[in-house]
Amino acid sequence: MKKVVCILCPRGCEMTVTGEEDNIKVSGNKCDKGIDFAKTEAFSPERTLTSTVHISGGIHTMLPVKTSKAIPKDLMAEAVKLIGKAEVSSPVKTGDVIIANILGTGADIIATRDM
Amino acid sequence: MEFKYDVVVIGGGPAGLAAAYSAWEQKDTKVLIIERLEELGGILNQCIHNGFGLHYFREELTGPEYAQRFIDRLKETDVDIMLNTMVTDISSERVITAINPVNGCFEIKAKSIVLAMGCRERPRGAISTPGTRPAGIYTAGAAQRYANMDGYLVGRKIVVFGSGDIGLIMARRMTLEGAEVIAVLERGGVPSGLTRNIVQCLDDFGIPLMLNTTVVDISGRSRVESITIAKTDSRKNPIPGTEQKIDCDTLLLSVGLIPENDIPEATGVRMDPRTNGAVVYENDETTTEGIFACGNILQVHDLVDYVTSEAIRAGKGAAQYAKNGEPGSEGLLDVEVDTNMITYAVPQMIRPANVEKNVDISFRVRDRYEDSRIVVKDEEGNYVARYGVKAYIIPAEMQRITLPGKMLEKAKGSKIIIGIEKGE
Ligand SMILES: Cc1cc2nc3c(=O)[nH]c(=O)nc-3n(C[C@H](O)[C@H](O)[C@H](O)COP(=O)(O)OP(=O)(O)OC[C@H]3O[C@@H](n4cnc5c(N)ncnc54)[C@H](O)[C@@H]3O)c2cc1C
Numbered sequence: 005m006k007k008v009v010c011i012l013c014p015r016g017c018e019m020t021v022t023g024e025e026d027n028i029k030v031s032g033n034k035c036d037k038g039i040d041f042a043k044t045e046a047f048s049p050e051r052t053l054t055s056t057v058h059i060s061g062g063i064h065t066m067l068p069v070k071t072s073k074a075i076p077k078d079l080m081a082e083a084v085k086l087i088g089k090a091e092v093s094s095p096v097k098t099g100d101v102i103i104a105n106i107l108g109t110g111a112d113i114i115a116t117r118d119m
Numbered sequence: 120m121e122f123k124y125d126v127v128v129i130g131g132g133p134a135g136l137a138a139a140y141s142a143w144e145q146k147d148t149k150v151l152i153i154e155r156l157e158e159l160g161g162i163l164n165q166c167i168h169n170g171f172g173l174h175y176f177r178e179e180l181t182g183p184e185y186a187q188r189f190i191d192r193l194k195e196t197d198v199d200i201m202l203n204t205m206v207t208d209i210s211s212e213r214v215i216t217a218i219n220p221v222n223g224c225f226e227i228k229a230k231s232i233v234l235a236m237g238c239r240e241r242p243r244g245a246i247s248t249p250g251t252r253p254a255g256i257y258t259a260g261a262a263q264r265y266a267n268m269d270g271y272l273v274g275r276k277i278v279v280f281g282s283g284d285i286g287l288i289m290a291r292r293m294t295l296e297g298a299e300v301i302a303v304l305e306r307g308g309v310p311s312g313l314t315r316n317i318v319q320c321l322d323d324f325g326i327p328l329m330l331n332t333t334v335v336d337i338s339g340r341s342r343v344e345s346i347t348i349a350k351t352d353s354r355k356n357p358i359p360g361t362e363q364k365i366d367c368d369t370l371l372l373s374v375g376l377i378p379e380n381d382i383p384e385a386t387g388v389r390m391d392p393r394t395n396g397a398v399v400y401e402n403d404e405t406t407t408e409g410i411f412a413c414g415n416i417l418q419v420h421d422l423v424d425y426v427t428s429e430a431i432r433a434g435k436g437a438a439q440y441a442k443n444g445e446p447g448s449e450g451l452l453d454v455e456v457d458t459n460m461i462t463y464a465v466p467q468m469i470r471p472a473n474v475e476k477n478v479d480i481s482f483r484v485r486d487r488y489e490d491s492r493i494v495v496k497d498e499e500g501n502y503v504a505r506y507g508v509k510a511y512i513i514p515a516e517m518q519r520i521t522l523p524g525k526m527l528e529k530a531k532g533s534k535i536i537i538g539i540e541k542g543e
Contacts, residue, residue, distance in 0.1 A: 009318045016314025034510065051319065054168045054181055055295070056267055063158060066270040068167035068183045077323065084295045098187050116167065117183035 006046040010038045021046040050074035054116070055087045057102055061094035062119040069102055071111040079107050087113055094119055122227040124151045124199075125441040126434070127215060129206050129382075130235035132161020133423050134414025134430040136189035138233045141434030143196045148438045150198040151227070153217060155205040159193075160186035161237055163423065165264045168288050170315070174424035185423060206236075209386045211407050230441035231409040233433050234383055234397070238376040238415035240285075250337030253344070259285040259373040263292070272296055274369025278346055279303040280334050282310040282317075284421065286373025291320035300324070301367055304332045304348060306355045309487075311375075313421070313515055333357055334370070343368055376419045383412065393463035394418045401469045401478045402436030403429065408445050411437045418465050418481065421517055425481065432479070446473040452530060457538035460485055464537055474524040481519045482537060488512045492542045493520055498532025508542030 010017040010033065019032035019042045030042040044050055052074045056066035075083060083106050090102055096115045103113040126142040128135045131154030139152045158164065163171070166182030173179055176188070193200070204219035215227040240258040255274055257265075262273045263285060275298050279286045282305040290300045303321060308330050310317055321328050329348070335357050336347035345366045349357035378396040389398045389406040396417040397405040403413050413433035414426045439446075452469045456462070464482040489511045495503040504526050512518060520537075527535070 009314055009322075011315035011319050016318070051323070052169055052179070053295075056167060056270065058270065064268040066268055068181060068267065070167075070169060070181055080295065088296075098184060116181045117164075117187050 008042045008045045010041055010045075012037050012041050049077040051077050051080060053080050053083055055084055055113075057087055057090040057092055057113075059092050059094055059096065059119060062096075064119070067092060067096060067102075067119050068116045069113050070116050071106065071109075072114050073111045075106070075109040075111050079109065083107055083109075083113075122151075122225070123149075123229075124227065125149045125230045126151070126233065126437045127227055127229035127231075128152045128233040128235055128434070128437075129209075129215070130154065130161065130237055130414070130416070131156070131159040131200070131202075132235060132237050132414060133163055133186060133189065133426050134237070134416070134433075135159075135161070135233070135235035136186070136193060137427045137430035138235055138411075138413055138434035138437070139198050140189065140192055140196065141431040142233070142438040142441075143198050143434075145435060145438035145442075148441060150196075150438075151229075152193075152198060152200045153204050153206055153215070153227075154200070154202050157202055159190050159200065159202075162260070165260070165267045166288075167267045168292075171423050174422065175427050182423075189427075206382065209382055209410070211387055211410075213409050229409075231411065231437040233403075233430075233437050234405075234410065234412040234416050235414050235430065235433075236379040236382065236416045238378045238419055241372070241375045241377060248334050248337055250346075251339060253337070253339035253342050255339065255343035255369045256337070257369070257371055259283070259289045259371045262371055263289055266292055266296065272298055273371075274298060274343075274367075276301065276367045277369045277371060278334075278365060278367045279371045279373060281305065281373035281375070282312050282328060283373040283375060284312040284316050286371060287312045287316040287320040289371060289373070290326050291324060294324045294326065300326050301365055302327045302329050304334065305330050306333045306351050307331070309514075311515055335362060337370065343370055346370055376415065378416045378419065380416065383410075383416070386410065388412075391463065391465075391467060394465065396465075398467045399465060401466050401474055402439075402446075403433035403466065404436055404440065409437075409440050411440075418463075418517075421515065425517060425519060428479065429481075446470055448472075451533065452527065453534040454480060455534050455536045456482060457536060460488070460539045461537060469527065469535075471524065471527050474527060477521045477523050478527070479519055479521050480537065481517050483517055484512050484514055484539065486514065488539050490542045491539050493518065494538050494540050495520070495522060495526075496536050496538065497530040498534050498536075501529075501531065503527065503530050503535055512539065 006021045054070045059067040100115045128139045163182035163186040171185040208216040350361035411433040413430040493506040
């Protein structure tokens with residue numbers, strides 16, 4: 005049995021996950037989205053990572069970025085290191101790919117604003 | 120040169136952006152946004168984390184992405200934008216005094232005005248911690264701006280005081296960037312941030328949340344060297360004998376936000392001591408005719424989505440005022456709350472004749488209530504509306520109800536009262 009707090013929305017349902025890989029039961033979820041989240045969270049947790057990269061010629065020195073989809077939680081620290089080494093120059097559009105397929109996760113690092 | 124507009128929006132954050140767009144949508148309305156910084160977006164520009172837009176866009180966006188969507192919408196309108204322009208005064212006749220590098224100090228005449236200047240963080244002075252005054256003490260929001268826009272970390276060994284969302288988000292950000300966050304301290308017994316932030320910002324990184332704990336001393340000569348913490352009693356006062364010293368170089372304060380209310384106060388707008396913002400009617404109009412308020416200057420919001428819907432209402436109200444003048448106030452209703460359970464409600468007054476279909480009312484509760492419902496009664500104690508039972512209603516989340524105008528017609532007397540009842 006695993007306790008999982010849902011982070012999909014601000015409600016923060018406290019859910020219980022029981023069973024093993026092919027027969028998983030979830031309780032405590034107030035909506036259906038919670039079920040998938042609880043399963044993933046209990047066995048292979050993922051997070052969307054947000055960070056910044058250095059930008060030259062922009063209105064600020066840092067450009068905000070995020071992963072295009074959630075990546076495994078235990079890869080976050082390593083991903084941040086790679087992102088910290090990246091450098092881009094203005095102009096950049098929201099959604100531009102800054103680093104493709106980071107750490108082989110299938111997620112890209114994309115810009116989250118125009119600059 | 121003379122500046123004249125139908126609607127002038129002061130502040131270019133999410134509230135100002137949505138208010139301006141909504142005013143413009145009312146057709147033939149000349150709208151201006153005044154922003155003191157060099158760009159639009161307000162505080163969202165530094166909130167690079169995600170979690171914005173779940174209600175309004177039904178997807179999870181970062182702060183800058185949320186702002187960008189509204190900035191892009193405005194590009195398709197003829198709304199004028201003045202950046203690097205600071206408003207210093209507003210008269211009750213709606214003449215705005217502003218300063219910028221191009222025009223110097225100048226005036227703008229507006230038929231109506233929307234105040235959307237946001238809030239500021241409570242500084243150290245507001246929490247009265249004794250000790251020396253070394254460098255290394257920042258509000259969490261200032262540290263957020265330095266890290267996310269200017270690219271530097273304010274310290275390496277950090278203690279966060281206050282469990283507000285901005286402090287939690289910064290604890291994660293600083294940890295990911297290689298700093299050590301020793302603990303987050305909260306004077307009270309419940310964290311003031313959202314559960315999802317406790318999970319993904321603290322639990323994910325093993326950062327301890329110390330409840331019922333306060334800072335009693337700060338020491339260090341030029342830079343913070345250590346702080347002393349102590350357990351608190353039920354009245355949040357330190358308990359002698361429980362002191363403990365923690366070595367650190369930085370203290371981040373996340374102890375709450377206060378509306379940026381100097382200008383509305385000086386204009387003579389009636390203020391609500393409970394929200395520290397203006398008293399408003401159903402369309403976010405203040406008690407000074409033609410002056411509206413929305414976003415964090417009206418009440419401190421935790422979800423930007425609600426800022427947007429409040430601002431849409433204010434922008435529309437302001438455009439209608441510019442066209443038709445003040446609406447009638449026949450049958451004026453005061454919106455009151457059961458003060459044992461609820462701290463305040465916005466709007467504070469409703470002019471029923473000016474309610475088109477519904478009026479949204481937002482409020483905050485004092486405590487956590489489980490399996491309870493929100494109810495609205497009239498002066499005689501009859502139900503005006505009863506809402507569905509909720510598993511829980513908590514102080515960290517602003518509550519919002521939509522009250523149909525039809526139901527308001529049933530209300531007897533001159534006020535409605537919002538309360539909470541145990542569900543069956
Ligand atoms: C540091 C901080 C971090 C936050 N983080 C989050 C978060 O992570 N998630 C969340 O949902 N909410 C967060 N909030 C709450 C957030 O403020 C609101 O959700 C929302 O941004 C409020 O929008 P607003 O337009 O009312 O205010 P703001 O975004 O603050 O915009 C106000 C604008 O008015 C301008 N202005 C002020 N005074 C003047 C003047 N005199 N003349 C001209 N322009 C002026 C300011 O420069 C600013 O651009 C945070 C708040 C703060 C203070």
